[in-house]
Amino acid sequence: MTKRIIGLTGGIATGKTTVTNYLASTYNLPILDADIYAREAVSMGSPILGAIAERYGQEILLADGNLNRQKLGEIIFNREDERNWVESLIHPYVRDRAQQAISQSSSQILVLVVPLLFEAGMTNLVTEIWVVHCSQEQQLQRLMQRNHLNTEQAQLRINSQLSIAEKVTRANIVLDNSSSLELLLKQVDIAIKLPSVN
Numbered sequence: 001m002t003k004r005i006i007g008l009t010g011g012i013a014t015g016k017t018t019v020t021n022y023l024a025s026t027y028n029l030p031i032l033d034a035d036i037y038a039r040e041a042v043s044m045g046s047p048i049l050g051a052i053a054e055r056y057g058q059e060i061l062l063a064d065g066n067l068n069r070q071k072l073g074e075i076i077f078n079r080e081d082e083r084n085w086v087e088s089l090i091h092p093y094v095r096d097r098a099q100q101a102i103s104q105s106s107s108q109i110l111v112l113v114v115p116l117l118f119e120a121g122m123t124n125l126v127t128e129i130w131v132v133h134c135s136q137e138q139q140l141q142r143l144m145q146r147n148h149l150n151t152e153q154a155q156l157r158i159n160s161q162l163s164i165a166e167k168v169t170r171a172n173i174v175l176d177n178s179s180s181l182e183l184l185l186k187q188v189d190i191a192i193k194l195p196s197v198n
Contacts, residue, residue, distance in 0.1 A: 004109045005102060008115035011164040012157055013143035015090045015132045015177035015184060020113050027192060032109045034114040037097040042067045043115030048089045055085070071091075075127040076170055077156040091120040098125055118162050118170060130169035130191060133164045 008023075010016050018152045023029045044065045052067065053060055056075065062068050077085035098112055102125065114122050123129065134142075136158075143154040168174050173191045177184045 001105075002127070003102070003105075004128070005126045006109070006111045007117050007123065007129045008111055008113045008132070009115060009129065009167060010132035010175075011134075011139055011167070012115065013139055013146055013162060014134050014164065015175075016115065018112060018177070018181065018184065019130075019132055019175060019188055020111065022188055023111050023192070027109075029109055029111050030105055032101045032105075032110060032112045034094050034098065034112070034116070034120075037094040038090050040097070041093040048093065051089060052086065066077055071155075077153070077160055080160075083160060087120070088114075091116075091122075094120065095122055095125070098122065116161065118167060123170075128172040129170060130173040130175060131164075131167045132175045132177050132184075133168055134176070136164070138178055139164070 006023075008016060008019060020033070021032055022060060024031050040046075042052065044067075049061075049067055052072070052130055056072070059096045060068055060071055060075075072086070076086050094114075098114075102110060102112070109177060112122075112126055114120065117126070117129065139158060140151065142149065143149060143157065147154070147157075149157070173194070175191065
């Protein structure tokens, strides 16, 4: 039997974590998280972090040698060319780690959570695509609240991703998170019971 690999994505602050936690706790599904792999990619002493420090100088590092994420964020969310450069280092690492985890897992259903599933060209790693979305106003408010950002900073982060409307058109399953948590989780229950689309 072919593995069912759910590619879970959506815009920043649309509710991916809520869906992920529910799939893990209620259905005991293994979660492969691209954000964790991306953090590994720039961990202290990694070649990728070395390349980033070489490009932006030592001030991109914290006193302990770790990446200063806030400083890097200020650079890459204001300059698309720099964001593309950083992503060109990180995305291949994330893809390799995801492929490795998929091949090593004995589970028949896996959830691969990739915020930049489309942007990073990783759709071929999954058998179906779930997109979590909400209204633009909700997304902006949630992101500002969660990350303590002003409107402009939050909008720059949202704009750095493919539009949520475009993601929705490419999804096999669309999860609407503009209402209550209960309704969102109900949609997840329905989606997980559907036959695999592959």
